[in-house]
Amino acid sequence: MKINDFLRYMECEGLKKVVLTKRENINYFLGKYFPFFSVLVFEEKPILYVGELDLEYAKDNLNIEVRKFTGWKEIFEGCDGVESELKIEFLKYLDNYKIVSEKLRELRAIKEKEEIEKIKKAAKISDKAMKYIIENPEGNEREKAIELEYLMRKEGAIKAAFDSIVVSGRKTSYPHALPEDREIKDILLVDIGACYEGYCSDITRTLLLNERGEFREIYNLVKEAKELVEDYLREGVSTKFLDLKVREYFKEYEKYFIHSLGHGVGLEVHEFPTVSKKEEIILKENMVITIEPGIYIKDKFGVRLEDLYLIKKDGFEKLSKVTL
Amino acid sequence: MKINDFLRYMECEGLKKVVLTKRENINYFLGKYFPFFSVLVFEEKPILYVGELDLEYAKDNLNIEVRKFTGWKEIFEGCDGVESELKIEFLKYLDNYKIVSEKLRELRAIKEKEEIEKIKKAAKISDKAMKYIIENPEGNEREKAIELEYLMRKEGAIKAAFDSIVVSGRKTSYPHALPEDREIKDILLVDIGACYEGYCSDITRTLLLNERGEFREIYNLVKEAKELVEDYLREGVSTKFLDLKVREYFKEYEKYFIHSLGHGVGLEVHEFPTVSKKEEIILKENMVITIEPGIYIKDKFGVRLEDLYLIKKDGFEKLSKVTL
Structure with missing residues (x-):
């Protein structure tokens, strides 16, 4: 083909x-x-x-x-x-x-059947790892990242799809950061992916370990933004439209949303199409993309929620399934 | 600097x-x-x-x-x-x-002091993993590769420097191959590396699990070839000379030595200089290279032995230290 x-x-x-x-x-x-x-x-x-x-x-x-x-x-x-x-x-x-x-x-x-199967398997593997850390969030950032990667390998991944992000506390205010030898506390951001037979998955969860009003408010805003995108997500919708919808929804927090809304995933963890305000791409059936709104408040904390979606004619299939 | x-x-x-x-x-x-x-x-x-x-x-x-x-x-x-x-x-x-x-x-x-320290640390990490598999060679190729990578991560590696090669039996006749879900038997070839703060190590050992005359003969030939190179290894020697020395030493087995003798190692696991008959490069102090003679007999088995060397004015320091 x-x-x-x-x-x-x-x-x-x-x-x-x-x-x-x-x-x-x-x-x-x-x-x-x-x-x-x-x-x-x-x-x-x-x-x-x-x-x-x-x-x-x-x-x-x-x-x-x-x-x-x-x-x-x-x-x-x-x-x-x-x-x-x-x-x-x-x-x-x-x-x-x-x-x-x-x-x-x-x-x-546009993914073919066998490609979708491989991405689904990769997503299943990273789901298992994410489930594990949700149930066991205590410990050290670096050690936890190692456990997650080990778990993904044992579940069939060839490797991690990218350097795992397992960071906590103020460090979550960086969208990307490397895990260090430090205790996990307050808020934990985990962004991981598996590489299964060359195909990637990508998922992010943010855990509130010490509930505070401020965290919860931002968390809910990010969660609602993702749900809002899901309302529109299907073949024929414009990626730029989705990105702008989230920015509009974030209102005064929009300035803290300092990256694109998402990206294509396949043999590369970032590939065509990007889901951003910079470019208008019309989604098609069997594209696989992430949607990952995030709010990062300098010197305080950040929240990002990312899921992996298979685009369908009249909607989507969410490939990352783990819930908090 | x-x-x-x-x-x-x-x-x-x-x-x-x-x-x-x-x-x-x-x-x-x-x-x-x-x-x-x-x-x-x-x-x-x-x-x-x-x-x-x-x-x-x-x-x-x-x-x-x-x-x-x-x-x-x-x-x-x-x-x-x-x-x-x-x-x-x-x-x-x-x-x-x-x-x-x-x-x-x-x-x-030409590596600087801090770079050499990082490579030494990477080599120490892959040594630990190699020691582990030498002492525990029984099991399944894929599972073993996972254990080795986990061990390297726990010892401080950011990741494996490349897809680990842990293959056995006839599969060793391929210089490169991916581990599979199959039992390790007869002869086990392990080629692994750690990435420590971005710097790589690279080491290969071949284990004879079922001694047979034929294995041992080839094994010794490869081992002697590496020792022969060590006799010449120092600043000022030509990489082409080293590669040709090994080919000459292999005599009728030379046709089974189907890759270069070695390569530079640093931020990339393969970098300048290559150690091959194709190019004459004069080694300099503080270069880090591998020497990895190998003999691969189709449909039968292969043997490769690889060490990592820091080039010195009057010799070398072997950075991979694990012995069989």
């Missing part, structure tokens, strides 16, 4: 040879998690070039023609299509070329 | 503004592990641009001027120096530019 779609695109665009070097684009077409050096070349059909050392492994484990990589000159000979992420060091091999990344982004954004 | 060296280089080359986007290059100058989006711009001094959401965290945790990223146009305005890894999508912002990556590779190859 994917391969034929891309070959058809090449034909329509009059492209003779496309070279892909970005790992996630390659793995997309392989339909497998292959972490070793490789280059995917599309001519009449796709051919994967790998180092001599990985030749037998690739042949035995991938459903694609595999050849030995012998040098970049051969790879780029006659190439007229490349990714926007191609390193400029390869420019010397290129003459005229077209960037094919928009097509790749589009293809990858 | 690093920053002044690079500013001096810019002055010598007549460069006014260099833009760095590659994470490891940025973290090199930061002297910190910073995994979030950022761009490092060198003019009279270095300035780190980060997203609005990471502004406070970066200001509070990094010893460098931090500004809010507002767009690529501003970043590349007047830029005349970039990395070879820059994505071609940014070409539209560039006029004349020089590639500064050779200088960056050179700087990064």
Whole structure:
């Protein structure tokens, strides 16, 4: 399917040879998690070039023609299509070329059945870890992050999809921060993801360990903002509209919402489409995105709630299911 | 030191503004592990641009001027120096530019004191994990890989430096392979690394669980090849010479040595210099490299032994210390 779609695109665009070097684009077409050096070349059909050392492994484990990589000159000979992420060091091999990344982004954004299954599994794994920390929030930030990652690995993840965020107290006022060797207290923000067969999940919960009026008020505002988005979430809605809806809802707190509302998730934890006020993208069926409103008050605390959604014709399926 | 060296280089080359986007290059100058989006711009001094959401965290945790990223146009305005890894999508912002990556590779190859300390710590962590599996080799490949990674995390690693290779039986005949849900048997190849504050280690051991004459013979050959390299290993020796020495020593088994002898290790697990017959690089004091001879016999088994070395004026310090 994917391969034929891309070959058809090449034909329509009059492209003779496309070279892909970005790992996630390659793995997309392989339909497998292959972490070793490789280059995917599309001519009449796709051919994967790998180092001599990985030749037998690739042949035995991938459903694609595999050849030995012998040098970049051969790879780029006659190439007229490349990714926007191609390193400029390869420019010397290129003459005229077209960037094919928009097509790749589009293809990858609409998930196929097997991709959805893998993302669902990744979401299930991060749900298990999130459930564990919700039930056991006491301890040390760093140690807790390690336990969560261990749990995700045991549930089938190849690795964490990104450096786990397990931070507490004032540190929650940073949307991103690394766990440290310090006791968890007051408010705990956990943003984790699993990588299952190359596909990612992404979920955030904020736990109020010491209830205070102020926390609860902000927490509810963020929670309601996410629910508001869910009211509109379906094929055909604009990402910009959703982001602006949340900003409008936050009123005087809008200035504390210092990131986009969400992003696509798949082989990369951040991929097309972004859900932000900066760009208008119309959601389509089988896109997978996060919605993650957040309010961060400097030197005090932050609250973020993030879920993972599969977009449907008339709504969505929430893939991250763990509740507080 | 690093920053002044690079500013001096810019002055010598007549460069006014260099833009760095590659994470490891940025973290090199930061002297910190910073995994979030950022761009490092060198003019009279270095300035780190980060997203609005990471502004406070970066200001509070990094010893460098931090500004809010507002767009690529501003970043590349007047830029005349970039990395070879820059994505071609940014070409539209560039006029004349020089590639500064050779200088960056050179700087990064010679490790400073604090960098060596971090690599030593990473090596100590992977040693602990390796010691554990040497003492407990029975079990399932995948489960064992998970235990090793958990152990490395608990010992202080931010993460595994790469997907752990824990494979057994015939699968060892692939230099790279992923662990699966299968029992470990006969021969076990373990190639792991820790990432400590951004710096990597890399170590491989092959365990003969069921002694057979054939295994032992090949094992000894690989072991002797590594010892042979150690006889020559010091500042001033050529990497190509070392690689060819091993090939010569392997005689009729040379055809089974299907990868390079080694590679530099630092912020990346594979970085400059490569230790291969393809390129002649003269080793210098305070480079950190692996030496990893291997013999892989198709459909039978493979043996690889890899250690991590700090190059000294008159020899080396072996950073991976675990013995069988």
